[in-house]
Amino acid sequence: MSRSLPLFGFLLLVALFGFGIWWNTRHDPNEVPSPLINKPAPAFVLPLLDDPAQTVSKAGLLGKPYLLNVFASWCFACGEEHPTLMAEGSQLGVMLIGYDYKDAPDDAKNWLREHGNPYRMVVADRPGRTAIDFGVYGAPESFLIDAKGVIRYKHIGPITPEVIAKELKPAIAALQKESP
């Protein structure tokens, strides 16, 4: 009996691989869906970068959709993304809110001064604890949150003009259709 164990173990693997092939013919393997999509965004209260005495909370932002863009001054890819946000951020049709992630406030302020500030407001999450609730893998990441505080779309990695045209714009259009 014990000599057949390797065989059974292997057959289990075969079943798993067979499943994997079947699964991949039906799904796009590159898509990493967030478990938070179509779920309420986690509640948060975060200080403003420019004025830490003032805080912004999820409740305070209810009523209007917004795009939360996670960035940091230390983040390489955020530099790639930034020109796109500068150019197109104001024409998105939703409020663009910066989410400064695990960053020293002065570095972030300098960075925004150097590269320009596309954000309506910037919240700061220096310890990165709220980011864990959002399931942030790393910067940059962007969350589209609707008027009811539900996450509708998420993008991992730099936002490019292509992403805006193909994914973000349709997602925003869908929001606007719902709430006239």
Place this chain on the structure above:
Amino acid sequence: MTPELGQLALILALLLALAQGVLPLIGAWRGNRALMATARPAAAGQAVFVAIAFGILVWAFVHFDFSVRYVADNSNLALPWYYRVAAVWGAHEGSLLLWILILNAWTVALAAFSHKLPEVFAARVLAVMGLVAVGFLVFILFTSDPFGRLLPMPVDGADLNPVLQDPGMTFHPPVLYMGYVGFSVAFAFSIAGLLGAEMEQAWVRWARPWTNAAWGFLTAGIVAGSWWAYAELGWGGWWFWDPVENASFMPWLVGLALIHAQAVTEKRGSLRAWTILLSIFAFSLSLLGTFLVRSGVLTSVHAFAADPRRGVFILAFLTIVVGGSLLLYALRAPKVAGGKPFNVLSRETVLLIGNLLFAVASAMVLLGTLFPLIGDALNLGKISVGPPYFGFLFPLLMLPVVLLMPFGPYLRWGKGEAAPLKGLLLRITVAAVACAIIAAFFVDGRLKAAVGVAAAVWIAAGTLLFAYKRWREAPRGRRYPAELAGMLLAHLGMAVFVAGVLLSETLSVTSDVRMAPGQVQHIGGYDFRFDGAHRTTGPNWTADQGVVVVTRDGNKVGTMLPQKRTYLRGQVQTESAIDAGFSRDLYVALGEPMNAGNIQGAWSLRLYYKPFIRWIWGGGLLMMLGGFTAAADKRFRIKRSADEVARTDGLLAQEARA
């Protein structure tokens, strides 16, 4: 016309492989010498036709025959000749052809050196190799034809993936495949042994150098791959626990276990079933590696092709080969534990513990690699376990290995003595602790680095003390037979590797900075001055090349020229500048131009100071050298004794009667 000849050559090779796989088996079963004798000529003929096919593909690349789809997809007029040759294995179809070519090379070598083996056994071994070749030739002919035409013929081709345009990547696949395919020899021996329901110690001895050599090649392939990832991906890392890396690492771990298990079986006759099982696993994991990379079941930065048809084929092939072998194992594995008995305190015990740890580590890597797939299967969503899982469990499993390593050579077979171990324990403990304390001053008391030094000294001191003991006790000329020398080299390699990993992981300094021309960054005792970037061109790319002058205490260390290349087809590739050194690497990668306000010519740069990182590959190369040295031992070249000939004849007569 020529490419069609290549296809024809592959079809002929398939027919010969079928002959090589089937006829000798029937011959061995029916006791027919003429049929058994077909194995060698069939193997040679198959190798000739596969070599012709391979040559034709190389020729098509060298002469820009863009009417061949594979050539058009993977090369263009501007690609230098050496990368055009390397482009042969730059994508799926060609690398499969390379796999088959290497399999044939091993088979021919096996055919040439197996004349001293019993006839029946050699016939079975070559037949198993033939059957493996059949599987791969069917695969290439039916799903991955490298000679398919492209009409109309394009004027110029696409490009070889720029990530692969690097010397490290040129050597990585062939060497890795030498390792993968090399395990087919041990596999064929085990299957032949199971078919004949016997596993003679002498045959294990004969299989050992092949396993050692295969493991040496695999080590070299992994080192080349790791070096390539370090130099080319621009992240400064040397291992990412990526599914494709894991695919080569699992057979390496099992191969490592197999090398040691074979030593036990050959010298003492014990652990026979385990040795057979490990040789099946080592080759199965090599096939699985090919499967994981080629089928698109797991996505990875290395993934070449995601074609479900290929995936289904490889899965079927894998099921037949591995399932069939394991079924044979279940039916025919040696039922009684053979060999000489051994005590708890003996070399066998230590080797067995090491073996189990390597096997468990390999299973752990397999589980981690397949976890995303399991997540999909059980509908848990996309999960990836990543470095935190591997980085925690792997060192945990290897810790006992490191601790036990110095004692293995000191213990006798069968029954070891405790007394010499105590002296050894005392000496290596003192050496390790003393070195760790000294090192602690240099590394600012960082624990992990000091532990790294202690572990490395622990292994190295134990190994060197054993070498000294041999020097003192063994007679001149017989002090270091190749097998022993190989072991010493590989164990020292492990010490160097451990030191490299732990020191570079703890002491590395990384800095992502924006630098304007003339600005200086201070990292790890070095001053990096950015002198701006300019345009430069190569044979098939243009690049922005940064100039970074490195000084230490005012003395110039060197000028580093990191590039950001744009290849003809628009793919962008960073080319890091590396100033290599014995005790540290300096590493600069060029990021993006970052002009802001009135500062012109500023760039983002990634600067690294990586102490002792070169020791990681140095250790790997020592291990490889150890594998090759041990493989060269004269003792493994058995003579065919008179009674074995008589036994074969008797067996033949007996089967002929039946």
